[in-house]
């Protein structure tokens with residue numbers, strides 16, 4: 006703008022102010038209303054600014070927007086992005102660079118995002134950045150969209166954070182409960198087992214994945230049918246069939262924390278209730294070897310035990326009457342833990358029981374609603390063996406594969422743990438690994454008298 010234009014502009018402003026002072030207030034107000042209408046007709050958008058800081062505190066919404074855009078991978082459409090890594094994450098993510106913009110649609114409305122970064126000097130002379138996002142939306146969509154859209158942003162940001170943070174493994178040790186009101190102690194959970202490393206039948210794996218996916222997507226469904234949003238799995242099978250590995254794979258798949266509940270350390274039903282209350286949403290609660298922790302087997306025929314590691318009762322829970330054993334946990338306490346009123350104190354929890362002896366468990370514990378999915382972790386099948394040989398030896402084929410298949414199909418029992426041990430010991434020589442495995446299987450077949458090794 007040159008000097009001439011500048012002085013013209015000031016002359017116009019001056020004239021307008023003069024005219025305004027001459028007009029009656031009613032006319033000024035009517036004119037203002039009319040000008041606003043004209044403006045809204047000519048510029049049909051509203052713009053919201055979301056600064057990084059509100060005073061000296063961080064504006065959570067700014068962070069949420071950043072994570073939301075990253076989570077939805079919207080930045081891929083921008084010309085320039087900033088690469089970063091969320092704390093405790095191994096994933097690299099991208100966010101919008103300053104001056105960049107992207108567009109998304111939400112419930113039919115178009116929403117434009119721009120990221121602004123302005124450098125400025127602080128009073129002590131140092132330079133800092135002022136960052137903000139601006140959201141532009143059509144005026145007609147504002148009231149319809151904004152509240153739900155902000156909720157969506159918050160939820161996406163939370164889920165993204167959750168997926169990228171470090172997972173925790175909690176345990177209820179006695180020292181934890183005696184020292185503080187916190188009944189759980191946590192360490193970082195870094196188990197390497199995933200659905201890709203697990204050697205189980207592909208169809209079984211698919212069933213579990215489908216069930217998990219349906220569960221986590223089922224918030225509205227569970228609410229509509231009036232059921233607490235939780236799921237119970239029973240993993241059963243011989244020692245070394247991969248029950249613990251499956252739990253770790255489930256937790257890694259969901260990226261949920263794991264609460265490893267040691268029942269023998271729990272002193273009463275009320276402590277069990279407290280432990281449940283102190284678990285967080287989106288967590289896997291595990292009770293391993295349930296048959297060894299609590300004396301459930303054939304309840305009516307059992308005598309109460311005084312052993313501190315075994316908990317006793319005298320009647321089946323479904324009939325209602327259980328022994329009041331003066332402060333220790335009972336079957337009814339455990340059943341309440343799994344599906345009583347207190348079990349609904351949070352959301353999105355998966356409860357997993359494991360046992361090597363499913364036949365020893367009380368039917369009350371196994372019924373649907375408590376244990377919704379019964380997962381049989383079996384001895385190693387041929388396809389499970391192939392997964393292990395690929396994972397441990399990168400071996401897709403070998404002239405001894407048909408022999409292994411025949412031995413396994415004819416009933417030679419070997420657990421995935423035993424197979425992996427043989428493969429890991431011979432990981433530098435796949436021929437040795439296969440020969441050792443075959444002789445192990447032959448020995449198994451021979452000792453179980455199912456087949457003769459030379460058959």
Ligand SMILES: Nc1ncnc2c1ncn2[C@@H]1O[C@H](COP(=O)(O)OP(=O)(O)OP(=O)(O)O)[C@@H](O)[C@H]1O
Nearest residue numbers: 202203204243244245246247248249250421422425
């Ligand atoms: N199905 C499997 N797939 C891949 N690896 C397995 C599998 N089963 C066992 N393993 C290997 O064997 C080891 C022991 O298995 P895991 O502890 O999961 O078995 P488990 O059934 O829980 O045994 P237990 O009943 O004795 O607790 C694992 O660390 C893993 O390396």
